[in-house]
Amino acid sequence: MSIELRGVTKKFGEVVAVKNVAFSVREGELMALLGPSGGGKTTVLRMIAGLEMPTTGDIFIRGQRVNDLSVQQRNIGFVFQNYALFKNMNVSKNIAFGLKVKKWNKAESQERVAELVKLFGLEGLERRYPQQLSGGQRQRVAIARALAPKPSVLLLDEPFGAVDAKIRQELRDWMVTMHHDLNVTTVFVTHDQEEALEVANRIVIFSRGLLEQVGTPREVYEQPSNEFVARFIGVMNVIEPEVRNGVARLGELEFPTHGVEEGQKLRIGFRPYSVQISSDLTAYRYRAILRRTFFLGVLLRVELELPSGLTIRARMSKEEYAAHALEDGSEVSFQLRNYRVLAREAGALPPESDLTYSSPAGFAENI
């Protein structure tokens, strides 16, 4: 294990920023800490770095307990959200700083800087000062600087937050390539679920200081451990049908149940891609009117209105949409390929702040 957290809690005065968090990062992994702002993810990252001390709990880096080690002794590379490049130093000197304070000899240091400059495509910029660089160049310098002293882990705080949307995609691709080439254990913080899904090997999801789920992008997307994760990662339709005659019903939608008391309410969720649509009204069980279409590139998002007034969101490809000759106002039939029971009783789900990773009870895949 490259990094391991055990029962880590952090309090700022009375405020609990991180509550009893435990997870580990494997050697060479690219891990995302994901969550809404105020979720505690940056605090976790800063505790790993040693910029914050945990109130209770232990942190291990490569098997060594680092709680009592200062930032300098932990041998980590940290990239700040706004990069925090040294304004009074040019690119070369920024990258060489960690080597200089660690008393590398001059020749080795120069060689290492040249190597990183080449690796990060910064040739010709060595003598520039940070304020003369573009956002993307600054980020590369910041990562090169953090990697120069060969840290055991690389930590990045919102690495794509400070650049505009256009080069963000470029930087994501570049980071995946860089991680693949260098194979340094990397942990980055983000609030953008798309970014986490696309870039990371595994994702840790936080909300309000609690760890909600750890898993691969596929796991957290397809098997969210609770409603928070399900809603945070991607879009989910959530409805609350009532059980009558052994069947949970809301409007036209019906879901079979087992051993649920009469009159109880369930919380059921399904992804937009689980909704299968056809222009052939006899093809599927339910009827609806296609109310609105949103163009998202390759995919389209559509809103279906059921006769009972219930509106659900669905997703389909451009080709599918064209093949069925759909347009706003079309009458369609649809079915649900799969869905999840999020809670046995509506409102029975504890409030978000009390959700814990270890309670995925009742999240069976139906159908």
Added chain:
Amino acid sequence: MIETPTKKRDEAVGKSQRGTEESVAVKWILISVALAFCVVFLMLPLVNVFVQALAKGWSFYWAALTHPDSWAAIRLTLLVSAISVPLNVLFGFAASWAIAKFEFRGKSFLITLIDLPFSVSPVVAGLMFVLLFGLQGFFGEWLDARNVHIVFAVPGIVLATVFITFPFVARELIPVMQATGTEQEQAALTLGANGWQTFWHVTLPSVKWGLLYGIILCNARAMGEFGAVSVVSGHITGQTDTMPLRVEKLYNEYNGQAAFAIASLLALLALVTLGLKTLLEWKQARDYRAASAASIPGGTP
């Protein structure tokens, strides 16, 4: 209805163009006024100081400067500034660091307190020290019994000067430090730098221009302070006269040329500090340009 705003915009553009044409005269009037003010109120008196100082020739000028009492005044002034400037740098750093990088109760009170010397008349500042440490003062008898002399002696002059120059370094550093924040220092720590390396390589360079400017202003004021020093010094010729006090004394003794000779030294100090500041700014700009020029082939992606 839609055309109206477009038309208005066109008119506005037209007006601003005419405005530009008209402003040539305004521009020259403003420049002339500013220049005339500078010449009458800054250049003429300054030139006059040197003209008066050298009115009786170089040998007289030299004799006036090397007169034992004048020489003592010059030495005392250098001593006072050599003590008070480093003290103020130390204090300025501590205060601006505390204000920019920490949150604590009474912060705004501390900021107000730093400005106190600006709002108190220098004569009052001098009197405060006399009332505290003078023979009739609060600690006077106690100090006298232990044979410690503060008022009408060098320590009093230093104290008064430190008080007067108190805000200069701190005032320059606080905004610079606040703007810089703490991220660069944290970055240095994560790269393995210890506290001293961080201070020396990161903190100090990022505030060096503000610090230097603060020191220059502080030094100029420390050497030139008259009011507060006049109250606490006691005007003992050859012992507690600083340069400004010596200038006044010589002038009152109708020794105009000697007075101007010493004054020319103070004026020279002002010119040197100004020149130094300009040189440093020019050097910084040159480094920056050189870096830009050198990296043009690199281009931007």
